[in-house]
Amino acid sequence: MFVELHVIQNFAPSNLNRDDTNAPKDCEFGGYRRARISSQCIKRAIRAEFRTSRLLDDEHLSSRTRRLLVSLCQRLASDDRDAETVEQVAEFAIESTGLKLTDKGQTEYLLFLADESIGAFSALIDTHWDELAASVKAQPMGGKKSKKKSKGDAPEVLKEGLDTLLDGTRAADLALFGRMLADIPASNVEAAAQVAHAISTNKVEMEFDFFTAVDDLQADDEAGAGMMGTVEFNSSCFYRYANVDIGQLVENLGGDSELAAETVSAFVRATVTAVPTGKQNSMAAQNPPSLVVAVVRDAGLWSLANAFVEPVWARRDGDLVSASIQRIDSLWTQLTAMYGKESIRQVSVLAGSADGLDSLAGSLLPVDGDVSQIDQLVYDVVAAAIAEEASA
Numbered sequence: 001m002f003v004e005l006h007v008i009q010n011f012a013p014s015n016l017n018r019d020d021t022n023a024p025k026d027c028e029f030g031g032y033r034r035a036r037i038s039s040q041c042i043k044r045a046i047r048a049e050f051r052t053s054r055l056l057d058d059e060h061l062s063s064r065t066r067r068l069l070v071s072l073c074q075r076l077a078s079d080d081r082d083a084e085t086v087e088q089v090a091e092f093a094i095e096s097t098g099l100k101l102t103d104k105g106q107t108e109y110l111l112f113l114a115d116e117s118i119g120a121f122s123a124l125i126d127t128h129w130d131e132l133a134a135s136v137k138a139q140p141m142g143g144k145k146s147k148k149k150s151k152g153d154a155p156e157v158l159k160e161g162l163d164t165l166l167d168g169t170r171a172a173d174l175a176l177f178g179r180m181l182a183d184i185p186a187s188n189v190e191a192a193a194q195v196a197h198a199i200s201t202n203k204v205e206m207e208f209d210f211f212t213a214v215d216d217l218q219a220d221d222e223a224g225a226g227m228m229g230t231v232e233f234n235s236s237c238f239y240r241y242a243n244v245d246i247g248q249l250v251e252n253l254g255g256d257s258e259l260a261a262e263t264v265s266a267f268v269r270a271t272v273t274a275v276p277t278g279k280q281n282s283m284a285a286q287n288p289p290s291l292v293v294a295v296v297r298d299a300g301l302w303s304l305a306n307a308f309v310e311p312v313w314a315r316r317d318g319d320l321v322s323a324s325i326q327r328i329d330s331l332w333t334q335l336t337a338m339y340g341k342e343s344i345r346q347v348s349v350l351a352g353s354a355d356g357l358d359s360l361a362g363s364l365l366p367v368d369g370d371v372s373q374i375d376q377l378v379y380d381v382v383a384a385a386i387a388e389e390a391s392a
Contacts, residue, residue: 024233085133
């Protein structure tokens with residue numbers, strides 16, 4: 001069973017996702033230059049929305065970090081433990097699992113770890129503190145290298161430490177977005193969610209903002225700006241697409257259908273409401289989507305990006321948003337005629353009105369009911385997806 005989300009979202013002038021030159025990311029699609037927001041940027045915004053909007057409990061969230069040592073030291077610190085010993089024991093415990101630390105005390109690469117698993121690993125160290133502290137003190141002196149241990153030489157209590165640390169069966173965001181560890185393939189997690197790069201439905205032209213800043217303490221008889229420069233930006237209407245494999249999600253969560261339902265609910269809501277943070281303090285492009293189409297289906301994933309192979313143009317009889325909505329509806333009509341609707345279990349549409357909708361108009365959620373459209377959308381998607389997966 002799959003959940004698909006198709007989103008039309010028009011942003012005011014902005015630079016939400018920058019490249020290495022600080023220009024808004026872009027790409028070529030259909031032979032035309034388009035604005036782009038990377039999938040990594042969108043997923044980061046979704047993960048942040050899980051926390052800031054309390055869509056999921058902390059125990060079901062993860063952190064992507066190289067600073068595992070710092071996190072453990074903070075958790076293990078206490079008045080009766082000196083900081084140096086805490087760091088040595090934490091370092092010893094990490095390297096006893098087989099993970100390696102750099103000279104700066106960071107892991108060699110970013111680890112996507114469940115917060116609950118970091119806590120469990122810290123609790124394991126804390127429970128066996130005396131034994132581990134004694135093991136550290138027993139190490140021969142002579143530099144950092146001499147303290148490193150292989151997993152095979154580790155104290156018995158730490159031999160399963162890596163399994164504790166890399167357990168992600170209770171982490172919703174890890175189950176959604178997956179994890180790849182090249183040197184520990186047994187701990188890889190197949191992502192249940194796919195998130196596409198958002199691309200503009202319109203052809204994009206980059207613009208430049210020349211800015212100056214005044215020095216507030218500058219003398220009255222001194223001319224000139226305290227600072228000046230340029231910032232690139234654009235204003236584009238984006239098509240966004242994402243999907244979730246419900247079967248893979250339930251598997252990643254250890255078969256917990258209830259947690260899977262909470263995760264799908266959070267993912268749908270965050271996908272609709274999350275906005276990337278790039279340059280927001282200077283541009284405030286806080287524009288919610290104008291259209292969300294949620295599809296629950298058991299096969300045949302469809303991205304609708306090809307609705308915009310030919311860019312949408314603003315005309316006297318319609319703007320970019322309404323024209324983009326019409327394109328989505330038109331391609332949906334074509335695809336359902338070509339491939340049928342047998343695999344589609346439910347379609348729910350969030351939009352302010354039925355303007356521009358034909359085939360999808362019958363799936364428009366009530367706009368004047370006691371329940372908001374987004375609440376109804378989330379409820380309908382979760383109810384259909386989890387119920388269908390359970391009966392599969």
